[in-house]
Amino acid sequence: MRRIVGIVLAVLLIGGVAVAVVAGRDSKDTSTATKTVRGVIGSEKAEFFADPEVVKALAAKGFTVKAETSGSWAMDRLPLKGYDFAFPSSKAPADELQRKSPVKGGPLRPFYSPLVVVAHRGAAQVLADNGLATLSGRSSGKLHMAPYLKAAKADRTWQQLGGADEHAELTGTLFITSTDPVASNSGALYLAAASYVADGGRVAADDAAIDRTAPLLKKLIQVQGAQQTSSDAPFRDFISGVGNPLVLVYESQVASLLMQKQQELGDLVVLYPDTTVSSDHTLVPLTESGRQLGELLSTDPGLRRLAVRHGFRPQGAAAEFTAATAGHTDYIDQQLTGIRQAPVPTATVLRAMARRTRG
DSSP states (O other): HHHHHHHHHHHHHTTTTOOOOEOOOOOOSOOOOEEEEEEOOOOOGGGHHOHHHHHHHHHTTTTEEEEEEOOGGGGGGSSOTTSSEEOSSHHHHHHHHHTTTTTOOOOOOEEEEEEEEEHHHHHHHHHHHTTTTTSSSSSEEEOOOOHOOOOOOOTOGGGGTTGGGOOTTSSSSSOOOOTTTTTTTHHHHHHHHHHHHTTOOOOOOHHHHHHHHHHHHHHHHHHHTTSSSSSSSHHHHHHHTTOOSSEEEEEHHHHHHHHTOOOOOEEEEEEESSSEEEEEEEEEESSSHHHHHHHHHOHHHHHHHHHHHOEEEETOHHHHHHHHHHTTTTTTOOTHHHHHEEEOOHHHHHHHHHHTTTT
16 A cells, blocks of 8 residues: 555656556455566556456466556656556557666567547538548548648637537637647657648657647647546546547547447547557566566457457457457448558657647
8 A cells, every 4th residue: 555655646746647556356356366467557458457357367367467557658757666567558658668677578569549539420520511521421530630730720710610600519719639748648649640740741850840840739739728647538528428529539449338338429420530640558568477468468369359349459460350340330440541650759759749738
């Protein structure tokens, strides 16, 4: 308990990133698990590690996982002594963590998820009618990043878009809700994709590149006001019918609800940005036990199946995800057709971008 309290205090000191215990075996569990591994994970994987079937599958392999959550970009500032692994949501923060790890061999990437924008059907139709999106059906389509960024740069409002007056909820400045890029992976990757498009398809690599897109990126973030450090809260708000009409989330969050039939999605439309970034969930082993867990998540068929059920795409196994989402292609673009993947700047550059958005 003292160690958990110490972690919470440390995180508060570095910027208010919430840490909570989210997974672990019940004390009444009589399985044969013999090895407890402790780690810090991005919050989007909390439900996966807390899933009783995942807990059971890991126990059958001799593991009990105790996981606490943190913003991916804040993990390297946590006191990780005594932990077996860190599991951020992309490669850049993982590379920083790997440099501090005594375990050789590099990080492991068991699964990934592209970033998408969820919208209510009325908002999605207005975007399509004004050239900012293309709809491929009632519940999916593409967000055109270049026109969207042009609109954001010009401070366009919903009222300036044709057809928006038919939807009372579409008022104020047009923007996408994202998470805090200083602490959260999805927010940082949003900046990576936006800067890449805004700078003519160039990956930011120096201060001059950061300067070129800094005013636009600042607008994208500051128009939102207070931001969350996890994509879970704004997604839950959206599903509940409150909050902004456009929200940046992981595809896995939508796919998980669809495959587990947790609740109806109503008029939700999934817009895949035509230039996006995939979030490579990357496990950094801090001990040999952590490495064994990472290898198990990467190779064990049962755990891969459970990862898919939680909406993640296993690395190197597109067929597994395709089969599992076959009944949900009205929402999910299985092949990511026509979607360009933007390269991600180094962690140093991306952190500098995020800081510039704060003024």
